[in-house]
Amino acid sequence: MLRAAALIEQLGIPTASIVASGFLRQAEVVKSGLGFALALAEYPGAPMVDSDEELRRKVEATLAPGIVRALTQGAPARSPAHEEPEPGSVVFSGTLDEVQEYFDRRLWSDGLPVIPPTRDRVERFLRFCGRDPAEVLGVVPQEGREATVLSVAVNGVMAGCRPEYMPLLVAIVEAMCDPRFALEHAGSTPGWEPLVIVNGPLVKALDFNYGQGVMRVGRRANTSVGRFVRLYLRNLCGYRIPPGAGDKGSIGMSFNVALAEDEDTARAIGWPTFAEERGFAPDENVVTVQSVVVITPPTYSAGDRAEDHVRQFAEVMGASFAYWSHTGMKRGFWHPLIVVGPSIARVIAREWSKDDVRRYLWENVKITAGRATHYARMTSTPTFSLERLVAEGVLPAEYAESDDPQRLVRVFIRPEHTGIVVAGDPGRNQSRGYMGNHDQGPPVSRRVALPSGWHALLESARSIR
Amino acid sequence: MGMPSNSQPRYEVLWPLGRRAVEPRAVAPRLPDLAGRTICELWDVIFRGETIYPLVRDYIRARYPGVRFVEYTEFGNFYGPRGAEVARALPEKLRAHRCEAAIVGIGA
Numbered sequence: 001m002l003r004a005a006a007l008i009e010q011l012g013i014p015t016a017s018i019v020a021s022g023f024l025r026q027a028e029v030v031k032s033g034l035g036f037a038l039a040l041a042e043y044p045g046a047p048m049v050d051s052d053e054e055l056r057r058k059v060e061a062t063l064a065p066g067i068v069r070a071l072t073q074g075a076p077a078r079s080p081a082h083e084e085p086e087p088g089s090v091v092f093s094g095t096l097d098e099v100q101e102y103f104d105r106r107l108w109s110d111g112l113p114v115i116p117p118t119r120d121r122v123e124r125f126l127r128f129c130g131r132d133p134a135e136v137l138g139v140v141p142q143e144g145r146e147a148t149v150l151s152v153a154v155n156g157v158m159a160g161c162r163p164e165y166m167p168l169l170v171a172i173v174e175a176m177c178d179p180r181f182a183l184e185h186a187g188s189t190p191g192w193e194p195l196v197i198v199n200g201p202l203v204k205a206l207d208f209n210y211g212q213g214v215m216r217v218g219r220r221a222n223t224s225v226g227r228f229v230r231l232y233l234r235n236l237c238g239y240r241i242p243p244g245a246g247d248k249g250s251i252g253m254s255f256n257v258a259l260a261e262d263e264d265t266a267r268a269i270g271w272p273t274f275a276e277e278r279g280f281a282p283d284e285n286v287v288t289v290q291s292v293v294v295i296t297p298p299t300y301s302a303g304d305r306a307e308d309h310v311r312q313f314a315e316v317m318g319a320s321f322a323y324w325s326h327t328g329m330k331r332g333f334w335h336p337l338i339v340v341g342p343s344i345a346r347v348i349a350r351e352w353s354k355d356d357v358r359r360y361l362w363e364n365v366k367i368t369a370g371r372a373t374h375y376a377r378m379t380s381t382p383t384f385s386l387e388r389l390v391a392e393g394v395l396p397a398e399y400a401e402s403d404d405p406q407r408l409v410r411v412f413i414r415p416e417h418t419g420i421v422v423a424g425d426p427g428r429n430q431s432r433g434y435m436g437n438h439d440q441g442p443p444v445s446r447r448v449a450l451p452s453g454w455h456a457l458l459e460s461a462r463s464i465r
Numbered sequence: 466m467g468m469p470s471n472s473q474p475r476y477e478v479l480w481p482l483g484r485r486a487v488e489p490r491a492v493a494p495r496l497p498d499l500a501g502r503t504i505c506e507l508w509d510v511i512f513r514g515e516t517i518y519p520l521v522r523d524y525i526r527a528r529y530p531g532v533r534f535v536e537y538t539e540f541g542n543f544y545g546p547r548g549a550e551v552a553r554a555l556p557e558k559l560r561a562h563r564c565e566a567a568i569v570g571i572g573a
Contacts, residue, residue: 004507004543004552005569011556013505014493018517018570027572035487047513047573059517064524071504071566074495081489085480095473108481116476136486144487151483158481235481331546380511380573394546439546 002027003184006034016041016070018063025245026142026187029238032081033144039075041066048380087150088133090119103158107244110231110255114158125153128166128461130451137170138177141184142246143238147173155235159228164461165206165221167454168287169228171446172196175289176229178444185440187239190327191249192293192437194229195337196258197421199275200285202448205458208260212425214339215257215432222257229289230255256292259423265342266422269349274421277354278445285448290335290419291441296320296433301344306351309344309431310360317433318365318411325367325411326376326384327438332394335436335443336361336412337419342426354420362415370405419443496566501531505564507555508537509544512571521568535562 005015019027020043031038043063047055085091092102099116103109115121126133126149133150140147149170156169176183176194186192198208209219217223233239238246266273267282275286297320301312321336328334338357340348348357369386376384386409390400399409412418424430436442451457496502504525508514514537522534540558541551559567 001509001544001569001572004555005567007552007555008507008559008567008569009492010490011559012493013559013564013567014495015567015569018568018572020512020571020573023572033487035490036492037489038492041568043517043571043573047517047571052516055513055516056520059520060524063517064521067521067568068499068525068528071499071568072495072497074492081485084482084485087480087482087484089480090477091480093475093477095475097473099476099478102478103481117479117481118476119479122479139486140483144485145483146486148483151481154479154481236483382513383510383515392547 002030002034002038005038006036009036009038014071014074015039016067018043018067020047021045023248026248029246030142033142033238035144037075037078039070039073041070087148107240108235109158110227110234112227115160117154117157121157122150122153124163125156125166126150128163128451128457129170131170137173140177140237142187143236145236147177147236151236152232155231156228159231160220160224161228162206162220162224162461164458165225167448167450168198168202168206168225168285171287171448172225172229172289173232175287175444175446180442181289181444182440182442183237186233186237187247187249188437188440189248189250190293190437191252192291192441193253193256194233194289194441195256195292195434196225196229197274197288197290198258198260198286199263199273199280199288200448201283202285203260203263208258210260210262210423212427214259214423217257222260226255226257259339259421262342262422262424262426265345265426269346271345271349271354271422274419275445278443280445280447285450286445287448288443288445289441290337290443291437292337292434293437294320294324294435296435299431299433300429301431302429304347306348306356307360309348310352310357311364313338313357313431313433314361314364318361320433321365321435322367322371322411323375324435326372326379328413329372329386329389329395329399330376330381330384331439332389333413333417333442334438335417335419337421337434337436338431339421339423339434340431341424341429342422343429344431345422355415357420358415358418361418362410362412365411366408367411368405369399369407369409372409373405499525499529499532499566502529502565503533503535503563505535505540505559505562505567506537507540507543507567507569509571510542511544512573514571517571518568535564
């Protein structure tokens with residue numbers, strides 16, 4: 001919203017931005033990243049829980065006078081920004097405990113101890129990527145900071161990564177900097193979390209877990225790469241929960257460990273890997289980043305026919321996805337991700353392709369129009385209307401086939417939006433679904449660029465394990 | 466890592482953030498008075514704007530004679546599926562409506 005206000009101010013037109021009380025501190029962070037001292041008008045409290053009478057009183061007593069002030073007087077003068085260190089400079093010297101305290105006080109940690117980012121350690125990371133430390137991968141919201149190769153190395157050290165993960169970390173940040181990923185919404189109230197999906201020979205070379213317990217903390221590659229993403233969002237973007245201000249996840253969720261695919265099983269059963277489906281060659285190393293806002297229950301399925309399992313996906317995962325699907329309906333898309341257990345994938349693949357799985361879920365997971373509308377109205381959008389979304393061309397015509405609130409509409413908007421990854425325990429019959437947060441964090445992939453002499457570098461890293 | 470002190474090693478640590486890439490920029494001049502002015506509305510179609518904006522209009526009209534509003538429906542949802550198109554079309558639409566001030570909402 002404030003980005004729209006900044007655009008208008010650039011045209012020489014004064015703006016007043018309506019912001020509810022609980023979002024004023026985040027708005028100040030966003031303003032600093034946009035570079036404009038935008039004038040805010042406060043709505044006291046939370047508009048979605050006020051009675052009509054309360055709302056009217058608050059508008060007349062506070063909001064509307066605030067809008068007039070914003071348009072005629074502007075924002076209160078702010079204190080000049082304090083000087084910041086130069087990238088790569090030493091900011092502190094102390095014992096391990098003192099470093100932790102120093103970083104905690106400045107909100108530069110994630111609540112867990114960090115590995116001190118000394119120059120030696122950072123330079124070791126940089127040797128594994130062969131790129132200029134000052135290279136800017138993007139300017140990231142919401143503080144408007146440069147995401148450099150150096151900043152990737154520093155935060156990679158802090159997260160407990162190994163130096164040889166560095167090319168992967170750079171590719172992750174490149175993917176998150178892609179405008180399609182919409183990183184500017186990573187502090188929104190649903191509290192979604194990026195998920196990194198790893199494909200290619202690096203899965204084994206870097207010792208990623210892709211088997212039993214794949215999404216549990218415990219394997220260094222999966223865990224530290226997942227932690228790195230959250231640290232990076234805090235330190236470079238400014239997405240910090242209180243006492244920070246940039247992250248407005250109302251309840252939020254923990255970081256996701258990186259998900260690596262069981263490519264051996266995928267190939268053995270004749271399915272393309274997740275990365276191959278996204279257009280990459282089998283020998284390419286690829287990271288894909290996408291948002292996760294809902295994680296389904298562990299979904300057990302039994303039987304020796306494909307439909308035995310995919311019907312269970314539709315019932316169990318579909319029920320979890322149905323509630324939040326109205327947010328995707330508002331944009332015309334969202335991205336489900338199904339992590340299929342290897343034993344289950346083997347059964348399904350005997351009869352069905354991945355596209356068959358997608359089609360079944362698209363055809364069979366539905367919600368009544370009335371419930372979707374109700375959930376949208378409860379969340380943020382009292383004016384939600386499937387009919388209007390169809391009229392605007394956002395949704396296919398079938399979503400407005402009648403005005404019966406009991407009619408069933410699809411939860412999966414297009415079959416091709418569903419990602420499928422084979423991973424997990426080959427000795428059990430469990431799968432799980434992950435729901436993306438509509439247009440916030442759709443899947444974005446990047447090929448991992450390895451430096452020259454990679455194999456020798458990797459050997460040297462292994463020798464000190 | 467530095468020399469041991471009090472039997473514990475010391476660490477010289479690097480700054481983990483990045484340089485700010487955005488310079489402060491001046492906002493548009495404010496209006497001395499809203500009387501007779503044209504105010505445009507932008508709305509992200511959430512958080513009860515359909516109720517809030519009419520109340521704001523009433524409040525301002527009652528105090529500033531001749532004020533004119535161009536309602537949010539004229540511009541589209543800048544936060545919706547056509548957000549990029551809405552943003553691209555915005556400068557021309559604001560000019561066409563002779564917009565002198567804008568209300569943007571709602572962040573909650």
